Amino acid sequence: MLQQTPVSRVLPVYEAWLERWPTPADLAAEPSGEAVRAWGRLGYPRRALRLHACAVAITEQHGGQVPDRHADLLALPGVGDYTAAAVASFAFGGAHAVLDTNVRRVLGRAVSAREFPPASLTRAERDLAEGLVPDDRPELWAVAVMELGALVCTANGPRCDSCPILDLCAWQRAGRPAYDGPPRRGQTYAGTDRQCRGRLLAVLRDTDGSVAPERLHEVWSDETQRTRALAGLVADGLVVERDDGRYALPG
DNA sequence: AATCCGTGGGT
DNA sequence: TACCCAAGGAT
CATH class of the missing domain: 1.10.1670.10 (Helix-hairpin-Helix base-excision DNA repair enzymes (C-terminal))
Incomplete structure (x- = not known):
């Protein structure tokens, strides 16, 4: 959470996170989308995905204990x-x-x-x-x-x-x-794919279940860029497209 | 090696 | 108002 993010903004999310998932196994048992949702507005949401993957790796490969050696830590996602x-x-x-x-x-x-x-x-x-x-x-x-x-x-x-x-x-x-x-x-930000991705993901994060594509249109009108950003989110594993054409956080 | 990847508070 | 930049990592 602290990667490229000020301590003051991390603290409240960190506290809530550890209360909900006290151990790596607790987090690993959840869908990755729950980690993305609980990440809130910390930014760089791929970190949430990697932290979840990290919990899975620790649970499956290290008996649920955070490894103490630098090389083992370095091999973990994120x-x-x-x-x-x-x-x-x-x-x-x-x-x-x-x-x-x-x-x-x-x-x-x-x-x-x-x-x-x-x-x-x-x-x-x-x-x-x-x-x-x-x-x-x-x-x-x-x-x-x-x-x-x-x-x-x-x-x-x-x-x-x-x-x-x-x-x-x-x-x-x-x-x-x-x-x-x-x-x-x-870093310029306004009008970038990063901003677009942030807007799109915020809709998913703040919605229970899935959203129709029209909901995403509302927060970013440029279709070319919206489509590209959405494809990027899907490729990253932050968003999934369902069979009915609606979008959701990974379940 | 250079780029990409969010968000918000401070100045 | 526009910057600046914050306990970086992956590709």
Whole structure:
């Protein structure tokens, strides 16, 4: 849930989710469409599908227990290098470089004197991060660096006056120079397939049972784009077309 | 390697 | 008002 989504928006959904499905087996026993519905408006609903698939994999292949090894975590649906490292470290105390957007920014500033990290994770960043993971209580290091980035060393308006490592920050020492790398393109959204998919799925999510195609027309009039987006949702497994031509979340 | 994939709060 | 971007992953 936290992938590309702020903590404050995740928390209420997370609480409700765990109350309804306390264990992986509980979630695995449900149709994937229920996960998509319960995902609500967190965004990137394919994550809901993958989390459901993840619960199935844990139930069927790991005896219902979340695996503790990085390689096993990495093999789970929707779990990439960051999430595998985060779970292996936070939950099991493993020594891994937990490289999320916050950590990349903190290390980029404190060590490399750059306001923002490169657009994509570089080998140099990984080498640096791995070299900093301590042997003793590595999970404390991981959570500390991440929280520092989330609460103090923020992307905009960093609270440098209350930073605990200000005296060893290379970016501070360099006079906090502004970012001068290639422009990081912003995501336009209005009129995109993403927006269209979001509108279509919202109709399905907020409706019990199935909906007629006409209901989808109401939220996106451009037929070419609507058809393409709907086909994409079906291909992703987020939506199913029934024999009677109506649409529904996967049952 | 570059693109695609949602949503909403902050500025 | 328009940006910016947030505990990324899959292809």
